[in-house]
Amino acid sequence: MHTHSAAPSGAFVACSGLGFAWPDGTRVLEDFELTVGPGRTGLIGLNGSGKSTLLKLFAGELEPAEGTVRTAGELGYLPQNAALDTHLRVDAALGIAETRAALHAIENGDAGEAAFTAVGDDWDVEERARATLDALGLHAIDLDRTIGEVSGGESVLLRLAALLLRRPDVLLLDEPTNNLDLAARRRLYAAVEGWSGVLVVVSHDRELLDRVDRIADLRGGEIHWYGGNYTAYEHALAVEQEAAERLMRVAEADVARQKRELADAHVKLARRARYADKMYAQKREPKIIMNGRKAAAEVSAGKHRAMHTEKLKEARQRLGEAAEAVRDDDEIRVDLPHTEVPPGRGVLTLRALRTRYGARADIELRGPERVALTGRNGSGKTTLLRTLAGGIPPEEGTAEIHVPHRLLPQRLDVLDDGLTVAGNVARFAPDATNNQVRARLARFLFKGARADQPAGTLSGGERFRAALAALLLADPAPQLLMLDEPTNNLDMASVRQLVTALDAYRGALIVVSHDLAFLREIGITRWLALDGELADTAPM
Incomplete structure (x- = not known):
């Protein structure tokens, strides 16, 4: 409600x-x-x-x-x-079309009550709209035109x-x-x-x-x-996590101690029972006293055992609660030696290249450079990546990649939705055995039955991880990896997982991204800006 x-x-x-x-x-x-x-x-x-x-x-x-x-x-x-809706006028999209129409009618001498009611107190609506558009960088958008493309x-x-x-x-x-x-x-x-x-x-x-x-x-x-803010949150979380892990260590030690005490209690009770049996066999005391003592000993032993068992149960419960408080932000842990590119080795050569939408490039990449490809929306970054990967032919010039390479597109359409995660990875590494595929996938957090999930049922973060696994575990191993807006739609844990996976990657990287924090974390060594022409730029 x-x-x-x-x-x-x-x-x-x-x-x-x-x-x-x-x-x-x-x-x-x-x-x-x-x-x-x-x-x-x-x-x-x-x-x-x-x-x-x-x-x-x-x-x-x-x-x-x-x-x-x-x-x-x-x-x-x-x-x-x-x-x-591309057929809407800009003022209609902004929700001010009726107020503007009424304002213009009043300016033209139509002083009907309906027009004044429509305007209300909003006499500066056009100025406010223009100022708001300008503040958001939409200077070129006219209130009277249709939105179009x-x-x-x-x-x-x-x-x-x-x-x-x-x-x-x-x-x-x-x-x-x-x-x-x-x-x-x-x-x-x-x-x-x-x-x-x-x-x-x-x-x-x-x-x-x-x-x-x-x-x-x-x-x-x-x-x-x-x-x-988020930085303060990360700090608070680290302190929280440290305290939770400390509590868990204390709880683990307590469980171990309670197990030892329970075992010691069993040994003592067994000794006592043997001693009582010996006394009984030697008939050192009257039978009625010995029977009474034996019954009392059994009751005492039962209480003793129950007390230690209860203490162990409580210790295990405390351990369970402590373990619950420790966050399970799994990290991808992979070693990718086959992706290594020797320093100075030629990776990519672009000669007088012109892509479908007019972007030009004349540039060379060597060794394991980590390149950030930036530029405003619509400047042709995705088209350039697809041209480099061979998906779109260049309009002019040449694009040569000298090492095995892979492109991870924004849409993650490298996965076949009808196949399982393991099946998708096997497509890219046909010579790997089923056990090898599963062992490698476990490092990408697809363990056991998770590797058998159909790709079509994965969440956004899981889908990204599966696509990344398929490309990084491919045969031959990619020595140039191209990523198009990889952090879009990923939660913070998935971004951290991506950063750790890329830390293990030893080849060259070209990453299209507007996420500056992510680009800094993955250790970009060269910044290229695309604004009609591809050119080196200062780090951001």
Whole structure:
């Protein structure tokens, strides 16, 4: 059930006893509680933990199975990967078409009451719209033109502009930087920093999450709150993890001690029983006294054993609780010696290359360079990668790769959805035995039955891991790996796993990405910018 109230000074969004399941019965949230007040909140969690579902429930796009959702104030919602109708005029997309039409009618002498009602107090709507578009870098977009073919990034910024113009009290953003280039990301960061109401942003973009006031970590169906930005959250988590691991070591030692004490108790009781039997056999005392002593000893032994067994049970329970508190953020651990490229070895030569959309390149890569390929949206980075990989022929010039290579595209369509994870890896390494494939896959966290999952049933993070495994374990091993926006749609744990996998990779890398934190983490050695022409640029 949804309830809304008028925009108070204390705007908030809240849910109580919230439950939600997908039509196939998959439970996402159960008896879930959350209240978010003024300030900027970063909502994080593993893929599939329910972050986007929660925003949709708050926005009224999904109905809860149980519980209530309440909003105080007007709510604005920017969904993930939302497309705009290209036939709309820009002012209609911004939600100001009627107000503008009424303003123009009044300017032209039509002073009808309907026109004044439509304008209300919004006399500066055009100036505000223009200023908002300019602030988001959309200078070239005219309010009177139809949207036409805007890029994915411009589409996101237009939708954000529409929200900012409405001035909602509560703003929900779902992965807003996914399709944005660096310049557009910086404008969005500025908009977030300037936001004064309630903001909830689902994101895996570290730069964005370092601009929030608090982190809400959704795990195990509950929210865990951390004050400060993402960097502060990571620090708090490390301290928490260290304390949890220390507790676990103490609990393990306690279990070992209780096991020893139980074993010692068994030995003592066995000795006592042998002594009693000996006394009985030698008939040193009257039979009635010996029988009484034997019965009392058995009762005492039973209590003693029960006490030690109970202590061991309690120690094991404490160990279970301590182990639960230690987060299981598995790391990919691989060794990829066959991907090594000797320093100075020629990897890639581009001679007077011109791609399908006009990008030009004349450049050479040697040895195990790690190259970041940057440039605004629409500059042709993906086309250049596909040309290098042989998927698109060049319009002019040549692109020569001198080593085995692989491209991991944004769509991850290197996987056959009908095959299992193991089956997909076997396609790329046909000479590897089933045992070899499974042993290698275990390092990519596909252990046992997980390797038998059909690729079509994998979550976003799992799918990425499976595609990466298929390419890195391929035969021959790739000595040049090209990645196109690899961190899009990955949760933070999956990004960490990708970084550890790339740490083990010894070949050359070309990575298209706008995620600066990720690029720094993987140790980029050369920055190339594509703006009509491919050219070396300063590190960002």
